[in-house]
Amino acid sequence: MTDLPTTARRGPADPVKALMHRHRALCERAVDPLEIAAGLEAHGVTDRTAARFRHRDVFSLAEELYARVPRDAATADPAAEPTRPSAVWALWALLPGAVCTLAVTGVQLTSGGARPALGALGAAAFAVALTLTLRRGPLRAGPGARPLARICAGWLMAYAIGGDGLLSDALSGGPDGLWALDPAAATGLAFAVAPAMWCAHLFSVQARRKLASSRGLAEFSGRSRPLLLATAALFIGGLAVCLAAAQLAYGPMEFAACVALGLLLWLARLLAAHGFSGAATKVLAAAAGAELLALASVFAGRLPGLTLVGRPVADAAGTWGVGVVPAVVCGAAALALLARAAAVLARASAHCDQ
Known part of the structure; x- marks a missing residue:
């Protein structure tokens, strides 16, 4: 998915907001910013694309999305999950x-x-x-x-x-x-x-x-x-x-x-x-x-x-x-x-x- 929200191109006050709504399901179920970054990449978002949202790379953009989107309290914490032997x-x-x-x-x-x-x-x-x-x-x-x-x-x-x-x-x-x-x-x-x-x-x-x-x-x-x-x-x-x-x-x-x-x-x-x-x-x-x-x-x-x-x-x-x-x-x-x-x-x- 390479098409980006038009709001990102026009440079609104909050360019990340449209992207956040577009990928809200991904952000809500993510257990860490890395999962959001991987999902964005899978949808065609690159480091160059991230610059249009005022971020240096996709990882930085994913960190903001992870911080701003509320998640279900029942979402598992990866650090708390037992590691399978x-x-x-x-x-x-x-x-x-x-x-x-x-x-x-x-x-x-x-x-x-x-x-x-x-x-x-x-x-x-x-x-x-x-x-x-x-x-x-x-x-x-x-x-x-x-x-x-x-x-x-x-x-x-x-x-x-x-x-x-x-x-x-x-x-x-x-x-x-x-x-x-x-x-x-x-x-x-x-x-x-x-x-x-x-x-x-x-x-x-x-x-x-x-x-x-x-x-x-x-x-x-x-x-x-x-x-x-x-x-x-x-x-x-x-x-x-x-x-x-x-x-x-x-x-x-x-x-x-x-x-x-x-x-x-x-x-x-x-x-x-x-x-x-x-x-x-x-x-x-x-x-x-x-x-x-x-x-x-x-x-x-x-x-x-x-x-x-x-x-x-x-x-x-x-x-x-x-x-x-x-x-x-x-x-x-x-x-x-x-x-x-x-x-x-x-x-x-x-x-x-x-």
């Missing part, structure tokens, strides 16, 4: 990794027809554990979360576990039966849920502190972007540790592809947690579609007259290995989401409810 969801963050480890170990210890059944049961248990975990911590999806994002994320995880084996068999003329799965990738990514949640919590807390100490929207944006990049680097480090431990326990994996996928899923969930699920859903859908298209092109290349269709994937896999497909796809998607996150999570309005 982080140990609760911090421990829950370990549950997906533990469930996945039990499932992988169980599959490896069984044989015959019980093995696929146990694998399916383990996958279902992991999905339940992951869902319960994400609902409790800082990565819980905000308003507007879309089921398509979960479907695409599930496909990307499934490809990381079994896609390379299927592609390898397809390039050699198969598959003639069950193809190889990657227990190391499954376990490493499952345990990476813990650093994902811890890093998301760290980013939210530090962003809120920088919001409180900033004296303008531009200053906050300039301080929040390096924070996002540093947190992403910290998560990559934690992810790499989880993947390396899984690799030692279960054997080799496509390490670069798993790092790219882990970063992609973390950024998508971080955006969704801050209310920007639209971009996350689109990028996840594009990545899942690209992997599906790569597999389909190999099978389509077996049809008469369509040999060239599967040639690009076959040539790339022959040169760099089958892991090049998820590494390139997820890496490009992760970079796209990182750029989007650097833009939208630098807004004060992205943190007003955190």
